[in-house]
Amino acid sequence: MRITILLLILFFASCSKESDDLTIGELYFSSLRIGNLYGAADSTIRNAELYLDTARLETADSSDSEAIRLFRRFRDEGFMYKPFVDLRRSDSTYVKLYLDSADYDKIKVYKWKYLLDNKKKVIIRGRTKSLGKLAGDELYYCTEFIEAKLVDGATFPKSEGKIWQVEDYN
DSSP states (O other), X not given: OHHHHHHHHHHHHHHHSOOOEEEEEEEEOXXXXXXXXXXXXXXXXXXXXXXXXXXOTTTSOHHHHHHHHHHHHHHHHTGGGSOEEEEEOTTSOEEEEEOOHHHHHHHTTOOHHHHHHTTEEEEEEEEEEEEEEETTEEEEEEEEEEEEEEEESOOSSXXXXXXXXXXXXX
């Protein structure tokens, strides 16, 4: 009887476990990347943490309080200090994909100008878990990096803007 109860508990525990989704998207280069403190100067990190610690949710408007809660959670769970890339999905939506440094190193070798000049793009595949939304963008953490594959096609944005300079991932 005990074995049966133990097996039932294990079965239900395994069924309730969150499963990771497969996220596929093409590497997207933007002129402005906001989303974490990866590689930031120590003074910038201190100032951001001070703001997060002293910001009052009671007096913030709803969008600010949502952002403060999300960034506090990111800090507490360690995502605030992880690198991320922007991905463009096949349905033209955009997501931020947070990665471990070793996986990020596999992606940052691709440079926007090279991809643009050679009519190539990079397809990223990985198992992910959702972290929430910020300013309309979905946020994911890559739990298992599968591949970064160089393929023929246009890299977005297709041309450099007149005002903003597109940045490579460093």
